[in-house]
Amino acid sequence: MKNIIAFVLFFLPTLFFAQERHIVYGKAIADEMTIEFLEVKNTTTGVAGKVNEQSSFTINAKEGDVLEFTAPAFKTLQYTLTAIDVKEELFVVRLVPSAILLDDIELSGLTGNLYIDSKNTDVVLLNEKFKDDFDPSLLNLGRVVDNPSMNLNFIAVYGLLADALSSSDSKNKKGSSKDKLYANAKVEQKSFSKILQESYSESFFTEIIKVPREKLGLFLNFCNDGAKRYLLDPKNESELIAYLKERYLRFANLTQ
DSSP states (O other), rough: OHOOOOOHHHHHHHHHHHTSSSSEEEEEOOSSSOOSOOEEOOOOOOOOEEEESSSSSEEEEEETTTEEEEEEEEEEEEEEEEEHHHOOOEEEEEOOOOOOOOOOOOOOHHHHHHHHHHHSSSSOOGGGGGGGOOOOOGGTTTTTOOTOOOOOOOOHHHHHHHHHHHHHSSSTSSSOOOHHHHOOOOOOOOOOHHHHHSSHHHIIIIIIIIOOGHHHHHHHHHHHHTTOOOGGGGGGGGHHHHHHHEEEEEEEEHOO
């Protein structure tokens, strides 16, 4: 009996401390938008937190408390803290912009065909001698789309190669090599780093993951090796942040 009492008394302070609220340090982020006039409130206790101009905040909370985040132009978010959240050095939360409804705009006089509409619309040409040769439908013909992730765009390369081959063939020849090349072309799958670039702003990597701006491109390419695509699901964002931090530590050791 004495042993049981001693055991309970030994762990009682630990259990009491686990239920006690302490300061949680956090930061709110958003894609391509600045969060202004952020308010953070612990709805469990009714106490508001302190927020600065960079959307960083501090608030007294514990596991199970519900935090409410509000800001103009963003959807209100209510989040229940987990044991992992309260132990983080920096608790990060992402806010989603509210939908902005615009008045209906009615366009008239257009057919929807770029070639026809451009011919029927008054424009000022810089050089009149090109007026009769201008064909809007050829503006992007054979153009290779910018590809910052350094992945080869096979469709664009096939298109350029097909144009070169078809120009040397007879105009009356049917079944050109261009058709065959396009038939065999496959749409490339976006890389892990490309999806990261499209989903997160630069500040996410420099402020949250702590990647220097001048090394951001190399780091993103480094993340393609052994990438875990399930982390791209918004529901797994906390795991993604932890994964990117771990990858950056390895990247930094390799590039020292």
